Amino acid sequence: MNKRIDFLTVDILLVEDNPDDAELTIRAIKKHNLANKLFWVKDGEEALDFVFARGEYTERRDEKHPNVILLDLKLPKVDGLEVLRRIRADEKAKLIPVVILTSSKEEQDIIESYKLGVNSYIVKPVNFDKFFKTVSELGLYWLLLNEPPPNHS
Amino acid sequence: MSKNLKKELREAQVSIAELQDELNRSNHGMVVLTMELENKANELIRVNRELEREVLEHQKAEEEIRNLNEGLELRIKERTTQLEAANKELEAFSYSVSHDLRAPLRAIDGFGGAIMEDYSDKLDSEGQRLLGVIRKNTRHMGQLIDDLLAFSRTGRQTMGSIKLDMSVIAKTVYEELNSLTSERKLRFEIKRLPPAYGDWSMIHQVWMNLLSNAVKFTRPVDTPVIEVGGTSEENENIYYVKDNGAGFDMKYVDKLFGVFQRLHSASEFEGTGVGLALVERIINRHGGRVWAEGQVNKGAAFYFTLPKNEGDLR
Numbered sequence: 001m002n003k004r005i006d007f008l009t010v011d012i013l014l015v016e017d018n019p020d021d022a023e024l025t026i027r028a029i030k031k032h033n034l035a036n037k038l039f040w041v042k043d044g045e046e047a048l049d050f051v052f053a054r055g056e057y058t059e060r061r062d063e064k065h066p067n068v069i070l071l072d073l074k075l076p077k078v079d080g081l082e083v084l085r086r087i088r089a090d091e092k093a094k095l096i097p098v099v100i101l102t103s104s105k106e107e108q109d110i111i112e113s114y115k116l117g118v119n120s121y122i123v124k125p126v127n128f129d130k131f132f133k134t135v136s137e138l139g140l141y142w143l144l145l146n147e148p149p150p151n152h153s
Numbered sequence: 154m155s156k157n158l159k160k161e162l163r164e165a166q167v168s169i170a171e172l173q174d175e176l177n178r179s180n181h182g183m184v185v186l187t188m189e190l191e192n193k194a195n196e197l198i199r200v201n202r203e204l205e206r207e208v209l210e211h212q213k214a215e216e217e218i219r220n221l222n223e224g225l226e227l228r229i230k231e232r233t234t235q236l237e238a239a240n241k242e243l244e245a246f247s248y249s250v251s252h253d254l255r256a257p258l259r260a261i262d263g264f265g266g267a268i269m270e271d272y273s274d275k276l277d278s279e280g281q282r283l284l285g286v287i288r289k290n291t292r293h294m295g296q297l298i299d300d301l302l303a304f305s306r307t308g309r310q311t312m313g314s315i316k317l318d319m320s321v322i323a324k325t326v327y328e329e330l331n332s333l334t335s336e337r338k339l340r341f342e343i344k345r346l347p348p349a350y351g352d353w354s355m356i357h358q359v360w361m362n363l364l365s366n367a368v369k370f371t372r373p374v375d376t377p378v379i380e381v382g383g384t385s386e387e388n389e390n391i392y393y394v395k396d397n398g399a400g401f402d403m404k405y406v407d408k409l410f411g412v413f414q415r416l417h418s419a420s421e422f423e424g425t426g427v428g429l430a431l432v433e434r435i436i437n438r439h440g441g442r443v444w445a446e447g448q449v450n451k452g453a454a455f456y457f458t459l460p461k462n463e464g465d466l467r
Contacts, residue, residue: 020260027267103255126255126295128262128288 007050007057011037011143013066015047015083016101017075024128025070025101028135034143039066044078047071048086051093064151065096068142071118073102073109081112088117095149097142101135240309251302255295262291293425300427303358304412307434312352319346319356319392323381326360330368339368339377346383347390349459355435356459362428363394363455369422370453371398389441389458397452401445409445432457 012029016022022040029038041047049055051065069087073080080100087093099120100113113121122138125131265288269281276284320343327341349356364379371377374397383392401409401416408414410433415426433443436457447453 018256018260020264021256024259024263024267027263103251103253103259105251124255124259126258126262126298127292128259128266131259131263132266 006037007039008060008063009037010039010063011067012039012139013047013050013069014038014040015044015069015075015080016040016072017042018072021072021124024131025135028132029139031132032136032139034139042076044075044080044083046077047075047083048078051087051096052090065093065149067148068097068099068146070099070101070138073100073104073113081109081116084113084116084118097146097148099138099142101138243305243309247302247305250298254298258291258295258298262288265291293419293423297425297427300425300431304427304431304434307355307358307431307438312355312438314350315353317349317351317353317356319349319383319390322353322357323360323364326357326364327379327381329361330365337372337377339371339379342378342380344380344382346381346392347385347461349390349392350462351439351459352435355438359432359435359457362432363457366428366455367394367396367398367453369398369424370400371396372422374398385461389460391456391458393454393456395452395454400449400451400453401447402449403447406445406447410443429455 012034014022014025016025019042022042026038026040039050041050046055047069050057050060051069053060053063071080071083075083078086080102084098084100087096087098094117097119098117099122100118101122101124102109103124105123110121122134125134265284268276269284273281323343323346327343331339331341364381367379368377371379376397378397380395381393382395383390399417399422405416408416410429411426412430413426414430415424417424429443432455436443436459440460441458443455443457445453445455
């Protein structure tokens with residue numbers, strides 16, 4: 001779906017370990033032609049490597065941060081909350097809008113996420129039509145309506 | 154010796170003999186007394202020893218009670234820790250269910266939808282209908298999961314206890330429901346409800362379930378009416394939700410509040426059969442009771458009680 005060259009100019013970083021959910025999300029974003037620069041990583045460690053330009057993403061060093069990060073919570077290696085914590089702990093990266101997109105409706109997760117400074121918390125609907133609508137609305141809002149923080153890397 | 158002297162001597166001798174007799178008797182008496190004293194002394198010693206023994210036994214019994222109590226307290230602590238651990242396990246399990254079970258459902262529904270969209274020209278109407286059945290069932294399962302989770306959570310979570318304005322809660326819930334069914338002409342009558350003590354979100358759930366049922370089951374009626382009221386009795390408040398909808402046969406009234414129990418088929422009315430079970434569980438936890446009356450196609454009335462005083466909550 002994406003790799004080498006694609007990871008340089010990225011508007012949306014999708015952090016999702018479930019490939020089926022990822023496919024459905026990307027499908028919904030594509031529907032509104034918002035998927036131009038969507039990049040998908042499958043675990044928390046890759047997400048951090050991407051944001052902090054390490055590992056296989058060192059070439060991103062001078063690139064600007066994505067306009068929004070869609071972050072799942074249950075991720076292998078480094079989980080969603082930890083990813084959020086580390087992003088918010090970094091001087092430059094902390095401005096990146098982060099939207100948590102997760103199956104979890106658990107109060108503990110919602111509270112922790114807001115405590116860590118998430119911009120938005122969305123529960124993935126089971127009903128696919130609703131899910132599709134939700135992701136489309138998300139995409140439209142964060143990529144078209146919302147004003148991202150000014151260019152910075 | 155003179156006759157007088159001899160007489161005196163003899164009298165003296167008699168006196169001495171008498172005195173000696175008395176002395177002997179006294180001595181004998183003394184011996185008896187002494188023996189009695191000794192006996193009494195021995196008995197006292199014996200009784201004392203028995204008392205000592207009894208005291209020791211009492212002390213031993215007291216210590217045993219103390220040990221038993223300590224043992225009991227220890228077992229209570231252990232049992233509480235076990236219960237807390239079991240509760241935590243259940244929480245983790247519910248969390249897992251909530252998270253992990255929902256994902257595959259979304260995939261089934263979503264990819265089913267993708268087929269519908271991308272291959273609609275290659276699928277005849279029967280193929281589309283079959284796909285639709287698959288998707289409908291995944292949604293139903295999703296609802297089941299949510300309802301079951303809510304049901305299990307109600308049994309475990311700690312309850313708050315505040316004064317509740319029942320009129321406000323019922324009205325708010327109805328307004329939420331009404332916004333979803335605005336096309337229908339539903340008549341909603343609500344009388345002043347006495348306040349109660351309880352957990353806000355749980356009681357909110359009770360009104361939600363009862364009122365959404367009333368809305369659902371009055372769908373086939375031309376002039377649907379839902380009536381909400383409450384009375385303040387001596388020790389409790391009784392609240393009711395009445396509707397003139399599909400109703401039910403009283404011979405099935407015992408099944409009404411069972412988990413997954415339904416009296417209608419899914420094609421007549423959607424639902425998971427957990428709503429009323431949830432209501433009963435919540436009201437029971439509040440120390441109240443629920444019951445219902447109904448008539449097929451005439452309507453149904455659901456009642457629940459809540460204690461009047463704060464202290465009555467469990």
